[in-house]
Amino acid sequence: MAKATVGSTPKLNLLDDVGMILFRGDLKSKTLQDAIVEVTGVKVPVRGKISTEDQTSIAWMSPDELLLFVPLERVGELIEDLNHKMGEEDTLIWDISDLRSVFEIEGNFIREVLAKNTPIDLNKDKMRKGTFRRTRFGQIAVAFWFESETKWFMICRRSEAEYAQQLFEVSSKPGEIPSVF
Amino acid sequence: MLKLVCPYCGIEADETELVSGGEAHLKREGPDSTDDDFEGYLFLRENPKGIILERWRHAMGCGKWFHVARCTVTQEVFGTYPAQTLKPPPRIMEVIKSRRTGQETGLNSDNAEKFS
Numbered sequence: 001m002a003k004a005t006v007g008s009t010p011k012l013n014l015l016d017d018v019g020m021i022l023f024r025g026d027l028k029s030k031t032l033q034d035a036i037v038e039v040t041g042v043k044v045p046v047r048g049k050i051s052t053e054d055q056t057s058i059a060w061m062s063p064d065e066l067l068l069f070v071p072l073e074r075v076g077e078l079i080e081d082l083n084h085k086m087g088e089e090d091t092l093i094w095d096i097s098d099l100r101s102v103f104e105i106e107g108n109f110i111r112e113v114l115a116k117n118t119p120i121d122l123n124k125d126k127m128r129k130g131t132f133r134r135t136r137f138g139q140i141a142v143a144f145w146f147e148s149e150t151k152w153f154m155i156c157r158r159s160e161a162e163y164a165q166q167l168f169e170v171s172s173k174p175g176e177i178p179s180v181f
Numbered sequence: 182m183l184k185l186v187c188p189y190c191g192i193e194a195d196e197t198e199l200v201s202g203g204e205a206h207l208k209r210e211g212p213d214s215t216d217d218d219f220e221g222y223l224f225l226r227e228n229p230k231g232i233i234l235e236r237w238r239h240a241m242g243c244g245k246w247f248h249v250a251r252c253t254v255t256q257e258v259f260g261t262y263p264a265q266t267l268k269p270p271p272r273i274m275e276v277i278k279s280r281r282t283g284q285e286t287g288l289n290s291d292n293a294e295k296f297s
Contacts, residue, residue, distance in 0.1 A: 047191055062243030063189050119195035134190075136198055136241040 002178035009177060010107030012154075012168040014161065018102045019075035021068040023082070025091035027060075035085035039078060040068060050132035050145045059132045059143070067155075072097060101161035105152040105168075111181040113172045114144065114152075124181060138167045183256065187239045188247050188263050194239055202236030205248045206268060230254055232277060234269060237261075250277060 025032050033044050042058045044066065045051040050059040057069040070078055075095050082093050105113075111122045117138045120127070127133065127144075134143040140160040146152040156164050171177075183196040203226060210222040227233070235249045248266070250259040250273050259280070260273045 062245060065243075119197055121193075133192070134242045135194075141241045 002180050004175055005109050005112065005177045005179045006175075008107055009172040009174050010105050010110045010113055011172075012165055013104045013106070014165070015102045015104050017072050019070045019072040019078075019095070019097045020100050020102070020155075021070065021075060021079060021082075022094045022096045023066040023068055023091065024064055024093075025086070025089065027064060027066065029089065031086060031089050032091070035082055036066070039081045039085060040070070045132070048132060049130050051130075059145070061134070061143075067096075069102070099158055100155050101158045101164070103154045103156075103161075103164065103168075105154060107150060109172075109177045109179070110146075110150070110152050112177045112179065113168065115180065116171045117167060118142075118144075120144075122181065137164060140164060183251075183258070185237060185249055185258060186261050187242060187245070188261050189243050189245045190239065192242070194242055198239065198241040200238045200240040202238055202246060205234040205236045205264075232259075232281070236264065 023036075027033075027044060036042065036044050036058065040053075040056050040058065042051050042053045042056050045058055045060045047060055047063075050057055052058075055071050059067045059069070061067050068078070075097060079093050079095060083091075086093070111124075111127070114137070115122045118135050120133055120135045127146075129146060129148075132143060132145045134141070136142065137154065137156070140156055140163055142154050142156040142164065144152060144154050154164070183199075184193050185196075185199060186192070187194050207222060210218045214222070231252060231254055233251060233253050235251065236246055237249050238244070238246050246264045247261055248264055248269070249261050250269055251257060252259070257280070259276045262270050262273055
């Protein structure tokens with residue numbers, strides 16, 4: 001039996017200044033890769049990863065989809081630039097800032113709290129820095145990644161954000177987190 | 182608990198992250214088909230005791246459909262492959278043949294053509 005942890009528990013904070021752009025297209029295309037680097041300054045990530053430079057991150061969502069995290073006030077301008085750079089190539093570039101919620105999770109024992117509600121392997125050798133893992137959190141679809149052991153991020157649909165918040169609160173009560181990782 | 186590797190994401194997804202889509206490689210019967218063929222296409226599904234080819238969707242992930250070859254008796258998974266194909270690729274067939282022989286394959290005259 002793992003011993004219960006003591007001390008502070010992780011906190012979940014809603015970030016409301018993150019702009020999100022959904023980008024669908026042929027990820028192998030040279031035009032697309034060039035357009036992304038030129039406009040955002042970040043390289044297209046490989047499968048299952050997220051790449052970050054400064055305030056911009058790009059996550060690999062599926063073989064034909066990327067999710068761009070950018071400062072909220074730059075969304076319009078970036079979409080225009082991307083559309084221009086992509087020219088005639090088949091793409092869908094869409095502002096989904098209002099459709100998704102981004103959470104910042106800060107504190108100790110984050111892996112433990114998440115492990116209560118998700119089926120993925122959160123061991124340190126599997127869930128590494130740079131990994132962008134889409135999975136479920138309780139009953140909702142989410143994705144996780146982290147900057148450091150004490151600073152993680154989670155996205156979900158905005159309509160399900162309240163559920164995510166409440167579930168996280170219940171799962172992170174002091175004295176109810178087993179020390180595992 | 183079934184764990185399948187999504188051929189698109191390359192990650193091992195848990196059964197609860199997936200949605201089952203039933204039998205794979207159905208042949209669509211269109212407006213020119215007979216009533217019997219159309220009924221078969223719509224409603225009649227195999228329920229084999231043994232090897233089955235199924236469709237699954239990585240619902241809590243990339244959202245793509247893919248195919249799985251597995252055994253309903255032993256819960257053994259032979260492999261997964263992308264959905265853009267009419268029959269299982271040779272690598273999947275090799276795995277099945279290396280682990281099953283003759284009668285044990287569970288193949289009968291109805292579904293044998295799918296595997297050939």
